[in-house]
Amino acid sequence: MNCHAQERGGSHSDARKLSTCLNLIPDSYTFIPADWGSCCAHLFHRLEPDGFIMSQQSSQGVSRRGFLKGSGAAVAVSTVVSSTEAEAAAPGLQVVNGETSITIKVNGKSLTAKVEPRTTLLDVLRYQFDLTGAKPVSLDGSSGASTVLVGGKAVMASTTLALAVAGKEVTTCESLGGDAVPSAFVEHDAQQCGFCTPGFVVAVRAFLNKYPNATEEQIRAGLNGNICRCGTYANILQAVISLVKGN
Amino acid sequence: MAEVTYSWPENHKSRLIGKRVSRLDGMEKSTGAAKYTYDINLPKQLVVRALGCPHAHCRVISVDASAAEEVPGVVLVHLIKAPKPGDDPVEIRADGTLLVAVAAETEAIAAEGLSKLKVKYELLESFVADHDLQAAEAKKRTKKAGGGIELDEALGEPDDDDDEEEWEEQKVQELFAQSTYVVEGNYGIDTITHCCLEPHGSTLHWDGDRLKVNLSTQNVSRTDDGYADALKISADEVDVHCEYIGGGFGSKFKPDYWGIAAAEIAKKTGRPIKFLLTRNQELKIGGNRPSGFIDVKLGADENGVVQVWDSHHWGTSGFNGSTVSVGNFPYVFRPKNWRRRATGIITDNEPSVAWRAPNHPQACAITQTAYDDLAAKMQADSLDIFLRNLENIDSPEKSLVYAEQLRIGADLIDWRKHWHLHGKGKRRGSVVEGLGIGIHKWGGTANSSNCLLKIHPDGGVESYCGTQDLGTGTRTICAMVLAETLGLPIEAVKVNIGSSTYPFSGASGGSTTVGAVSESHRRAAQEVLAQLFDLVAKKLEVPAEKLEASSGSISVVGYSDKSLSWKQACSLIGIQPLEVTSIYKRGDDSPLSSSNVAGCQMARVAVDTDTGVVKIIKMVAVQDMGLVMNRKTAESQIYGALIMSIAAALFEQRINDPKTGAFINSELDNYRLPRLGDTGELVVHFHEPESERARGVIGLGEPPAISGGAAIANAVCNATGVRVPTLPLTPKRVLDALRTAKG
Numbered sequence: 004m005n006c007h008a009q010e011r012g013g014s015h016s017d018a019r020k021l022s023t024c025l026n027l028i029p030d031s032y033t034f035i036p037a038d039w040g041s042c043c044a045h046l047f048h049r050l051e052p053d054g055f056i057m058s059q060q061s062s063q064g065v066s067r068r069g070f071l072k073g074s075g076a077a078v079a080v081s082t083v084v085s086s087t088e089a090e091a092a093a094p095g096l097q098v099v100n101g102e103t104s105i106t107i108k109v110n111g112k113s114l115t116a117k118v119e120p121r122t123t124l125l126d127v128l129r130y131q132f133d134l135t136g137a138k139p140v141s142l143d144g145s146s147g148a149s150t151v152l153v154g155g156k157a158v159m160a161s162t163t164l165a166l167a168v169a170g171k172e173v174t175t176c177e178s179l180g181g182d183a184v185p186s187a188f189v190e191h192d193a194q195q196c197g198f199c200t201p202g203f204v205v206a207v208r209a210f211l212n213k214y215p216n217a218t219e220e221q222i223r224a225g226l227n228g229n230i231c232r233c234g235t236y237a238n239i240l241q242a243v244i245s246l247v248k249g250n
Numbered sequence: 251m252a253e254v255t256y257s258w259p260e261n262h263k264s265r266l267i268g269k270r271v272s273r274l275d276g277m278e279k280s281t282g283a284a285k286y287t288y289d290i291n292l293p294k295q296l297v298v299r300a301l302g303c304p305h306a307h308c309r310v311i312s313v314d315a316s317a318a319e320e321v322p323g324v325v326l327v328h329l330i331k332a333p334k335p336g337d338d339p340v341e342i343r344a345d346g347t348l349l350v351a352v353a354a355e356t357e358a359i360a361a362e363g364l365s366k367l368k369v370k371y372e373l374l375e376s377f378v379a380d381h382d383l384q385a386a387e388a389k390k391r392t393k394k395a396g397g398g399i400e401l402d403e404a405l406g407e408p409d410d411d412d413d414e415e416e417w418e419e420q421k422v423q424e425l426f427a428q429s430t431y432v433v434e435g436n437y438g439i440d441t442i443t444h445c446c447l448e449p450h451g452s453t454l455h456w457d458g459d460r461l462k463v464n465l466s467t468q469n470v471s472r473t474d475d476g477y478a479d480a481l482k483i484s485a486d487e488v489d490v491h492c493e494y495i496g497g498g499f500g501s502k503f504k505p506d507y508w509g510i511a512a513a514e515i516a517k518k519t520g521r522p523i524k525f526l527l528t529r530n531q532e533l534k535i536g537g538n539r540p541s542g543f544i545d546v547k548l549g550a551d552e553n554g555v556v557q558v559w560d561s562h563h564w565g566t567s568g569f570n571g572s573t574v575s576v577g578n579f580p581y582v583f584r585p586k587n588w589r590r591r592a593t594g595i596i597t598d599n600e601p602s603v604a605w606r607a608p609n610h611p612q613a614c615a616i617t618q619t620a621y622d623d624l625a626a627k628m629q630a631d632s633l634d635i636f637l638r639n640l641e642n643i644d645s646p647e648k649s650l651v652y653a654e655q656l657r658i659g660a661d662l663i664d665w666r667k668h669w670h671l672h673g674k675g676k677r678r679g680s681v682v683e684g685l686g687i688g689i690h691k692w693g694g695t696a697n698s699s700n701c702l703l704k705i706h707p708d709g710g711v712e713s714y715c716g717t718q719d720l721g722t723g724t725r726t727i728c729a730m731v732l733a734e735t736l737g738l739p740i741e742a743v744k745v746n747i748g749s750s751t752y753p754f755s756g757a758s759g760g761s762t763t764v765g766a767v768s769e770s771h772r773r774a775a776q777e778v779l780a781q782l783f784d785l786v787a788k789k790l791e792v793p794a795e796k797l798e799a800s801s802g803s804i805s806v807v808g809y810s811d812k813s814l815s816w817k818q819a820c821s822l823i824g825i826q827p828l829e830v831t832s833i834y835k836r837g838d839d840s841p842l843s844s845s846n847v848a849g850c851q852m853a854r855v856a857v858d859t860d861t862g863v864v865k866i867i868k869m870v871a872v873q874d875m876g877l878v879m880n881r882k883t884a885e886s887q888i889y890g891a892l893i894m895s896i897a898a899a900l901f902e903q904r905i906n907d908p909k910t911g912a913f914i915n916s917e918l919d920n921y922r923l924p925r926l927g928d929t930g931e932l933v934v935h936f937h938e939p940e941s942e943r944a945r946g947v948i949g950l951g952e953p954p955a956i957s958g959g960a961a962i963a964n965a966v967c968n969a970t971g972v973r974v975p976t977l978p979l980t981p982k983r984v985l986d987a988l989r990t991a992k993g
C-alpha cells in the first residue's frame with residue numbers, strides 16, 4: 004500500500020525507499036515489495052470518539068476521521084485557549100468544544116478563522132481564506148495534494164486539524180510566486196492538468212530546504228508522498244535536478 | 251481579398267510551431283492561482299455530499315432522512331437513486347451508486363447529515379468474477395460481444411452443401427497442423443479506474459431560468475444539451491464553464507446524474523451548489539476501463555511469421571456486460587487467417603466509459619504478449635519476431651514506419667547489448683533483467699472547431715473558442731498558432747477558451763483537440779491577416795501577395811524598410827474591430843491536419859524473483875505525430891503516457907470482493923498508482939522525417955498510452971522466462987507464476 008509521511012523529505016515508506024532505485028542496489032540485493040504489510044499503521048487506527056483530546060505531540064499520528072462525528076466534538080490542544088467551553092483534560096491541555104475563533108499566520112499575514120474541532124486546515128484554507136492551491140484529492144493524505152508548510156515542515160492540510168495550527172505559521176503554494184520552484188516547474192513542463200502541481204511544488208520546496216544538494220537517487224527516493232495521475236514525474240525530476248544544479 | 255490557401259509555415263520560417271514553448275498557464279497552475287471547478291466558491295453556496303450505496307447489488311427499500319434533516323446546517327435532503335415513500339424499491343447494480351444527497355452549509359455538516367440517514371436495503375446476489383468465464387456462464391452472466399473469421403483466399407470456399415462453421419473449423423485446424431510453431435496462452439488485464447485527481451462534479455447556480463455551471467469537463471461546448479434534456483429546458487438556457495480541469499482521461503464528457511442532481515438541488519434551495527464526488531466515489535463511479543482476458547492459439551511458420559490466429563476473449567464493462575471491442579484482435583498484427591470471438595460478462599459494477607485510447611491498451615497487452623511468447627517458444631529474439639511479423643499488419647502501408655521505429659527504439663534502449671533469450675539472462679542475486687516490445691496505432695483526426703478572432707484597431711488580438719485544456723497545453727497551442735501566423739510575440743494574443751458561450755469546439759476525446767484548435771485558429775488568423783494585408787497593400791501601394799507578417803510588423807517581402815508596425819497596420823481597420831469566425835468540420839479534407847500514427851515502446855525491467863517486485867529500469871517511446879506543434883508539451887504527453895502505462899502494467903487494478911462484490915480498494919492508499927521513484931529512466935523520441943511534417947497536425951494524447959503495458963509484460967517474461975499472464979504484474983502474481991512454472 005502507499006503510505007504517506009507527514010513530514011516530507013523522507014519517502015512515504017521505508018520499504019519503498021529501499022527498493023526505489025536500482026542503481027543503488029548491489030548485486031545480491033533483494034527488493035522488498037512496497038505493497039506488502041502496513042508500514043504506516045496510524046492510517047489504520049480509525050479513532051472514532053465523539054470528543055477528542057489531543058496533545059501537540061500526538062497530533063501527527065491520528066486520523067482526522069475521529070473528528071467528523073459531530074460539531075459538538077471536543078478537542079484539546081496545548082496552544083489554544085478556548086473562550087467557550089474549556090476544561091482541563093490533563094496538565095497543559097485545554098478542551099475546546101463547538102465553534103471557536105483562531106488566528107493562523109498564513110503566508111505572512113495573520114488571519115482569523117472560525118473553526119470547530121473537526122475543521123481541517125484544508126477546510127479553512129479553501130473555504131475561509133480562498134487559498135485553493137492545496138487540493139482535496141484524498142482526505143487521508145495519501146496523494147500529497149494538500150501539502151503545505153507548517154513552521155517550515157511539509158504537512159498534509161487535509162489531515163491536519165485547524166486547531167492544531169492555531170498561532171502557527173503556514174506557508175502555501177500561493178506565496179511561492181517568487182520562488183525558484185514554480186519557475187522550474189514551468190521551464191520543465193512539470194505539470195499537465197496541474198491539479199497535483201501545487202502540492203508537488205510545496206513538497207519540492209520542503210525537500211530542497213532539507214536536501215539542497217540532493218542527488219538524482221535521493222530525489223527519486225524522497226518525493227514519493229505525492230501522486231500525479233497525468234504522469235509528470237519525469238518532468239518534475241528534471242525540474243528538481245535543475246534546481247539542485249542552480250544552487 | 252484573394253482566397254486564402256491554408257497552410258503551415260515552412261520549417262525554417264517557424265518561430266513557435268515545432269519549438270519548445272512553455273505553457274502559458276504554468277505559473278498559475280504552480281502557484282494555486284488556477285481555479286478549477288472544485289476551487290470555485292460562490293457566495294451563499296451549499297456543499298453537497300451524497301451517500302454511496304454500500305452494496306454492489308441490492309434493492310433500496312426506503313430512506314429515513316428525518317434525523318439528517320435535524321442536523322443544524324443541513325438545508326435539504328434530496329433523493330437521487332432511492333424511492334420516495336410509497337414508491338417501489340430501486341435496484342442498484344454497482345457499489346458506490348449515489349442514493350441520497352445532503353446539501354448543507356459546510357462539507358463537514360453535509361457529511362454529518364449523511365451519517366444520520368437510515369436506509370433499508372434488500373441484498374441481492376452479486377457477481378464480479380469478470381476473469382472467470384465458466385463461473386459467468388454458470389450464473390448466466392455472459393453476453394455475445396461479436397467476433398468473426400477471415401481465411402486466406404487460397405484456402406478456397408466451402409461447397410454449397412458444407413456446413414460453413416464446420417468447414418472453417420477444419421481449415422483452422424489444418425492451418426495449425428501445418429504450423430511449425432504453435433503457441434497457446436491466456437492473458438489478461440484488469441479493470442482500472444480513471445481516478446481523476448479532481449473528482450467529477452460542478453459548482454453551479456441558477457440565474458433566473460438560466461443555469462450557469464462550472465463543470466469539470468472535457469466537453470465544454472456540448473454538455474449543455476445533457477442538462478437541457480434532463481431538466482426539460484433548452485440548451486440555450488445553459489452556460490458551461492471550465493477554465494481548468496483536473497484530469498478527465500475520457501471520463502468527463504457529460505453532466506452525469508450527480509450533475510443533474512446538483513442543478514435540481516440548486517433549484518429547490520435557491521442557492522448555489524457545490525457538488526463534487528469524494529475520492530472513494532470518484533474511484534467507484536467516476537469512470538472505469540473494461541477488463542480483458544483471452545485464450546489464444548496461434549500458429550507460425552519456420553520464420554516465426556504468424557499464419558493463423560484463433561482467440562476468444564471476455565471481460566467486463568460493468569452491468570451492461572460488454573468487453574474490449576473485438577475489432578482489434580490481434581492488435582496491429584493481422585495474420586492472413588484469423589478467427590476471433592468476444593464474450594461480455596455482466597458484473598455488478600458501474601458501466602465503463604472511454605479511457606485514453608479506448609480498447610487499444612487492453613487489446614495490445616493481451617495479444618502482443620502472445621507474439622512475444624512465440625519468440626520465447628522459438629528461443630528467438632523478440633525484436634526479430636516483431637520485425638518479421640510486420641509483413642502481416644492491419645495497415646500494410648505502415649510496415650516500413652514500424653520497422654524504422656523498432657530500429658530506433660532498439661538503439662535507444664541498447665537492445666543488442668542487453669538482449670538475452672527468454673529466461674536466460676544473468677542473475678544478480680535474486681534479480682533478473684529483461685527486455686520487451688509493444689507497438690501501437692491511433693487515428694487522431696482533428697475534431698470540429700470554430701474560432702472567433704478579433705483584431706482591435708489599437709492592435710489588440712483576442713480569440714474565443716469553446717474548447718478546453720485538459721493539460722495537453724491546448725491554450726498554449728491556440729496562442730502559438732495565432733502569434734506565429736500574425737507575426738506577433740506569444741504574449742500579444744489573448745486566448746479565451748473554456749466557455750460554452752464561445753464558438754463551438756469539439757469534445758477532447760480521441761486525440762482530437764490539438765488538431766481541432768490548430769485548424770480553427772490557423773484558419774481564422776490567415777483570414778484576418780489576408781484582410782489586413784489588403785488594407786496595408788493599399789496604404790503602401792504594393793500588391794497584397796508581396797506582404798508578410800513577422801516580428802511585430804507587416805512588411806514587403808525583401809524590403810524591410812517598406813513596412814508598417816502591427817499597431818500602424820491595425821489602425822487602418824477603422825473604428826470597429828476586424829472579426830473573423832473560422833469553421834472547421836471534422837473530416838473536411840485539409841492541408842493542416844491528418845490522421846493515423848504508428849509507434850513503438852520498449853521496456854527494460856528488473857524482476858526480483860524472491861519477492862516478485864518488478865522495477866522499470868528504462869522505457870523508450872518512439873512516436874510519429876505529423877507536424878509537431880509544441881515540442882515541450884508533446885514530450886510531456888508521451889512521458890505521461892509512459893507513466894500511465896507503467897501504472898496499469900504494475901500497479902493499478904480495481905479489486906472487487908468476490909463475495910459481496912464491494913470495490914474494496916477505492917482510496918488512494920490502496921488503489922496503487924506509481925510514484926515518482928517508480929518510473930525509471932524514460933526516453934522519448936519523436937519520429938519525424940520531413941514526410942511527417944507535411945502531414946500536418948495529428949492528435950498525440952492516446953497513441954503513446956497504448957503499448958507500454960505489452961512492452962513491460964514482455965520484458966518481465968524475457969527476464970524470468972515465465973509468462974505472468976495478467977496485468978497488473980503485482981508481486982503476488984509474479985511469485986505465483988514463478989511457482990507454477992517450477993511445478
Ligand code: FES
Nearest residue numbers: 195197231232233
Ligand atoms: S498534472 Fe494532472 S495530476 Fe499531476
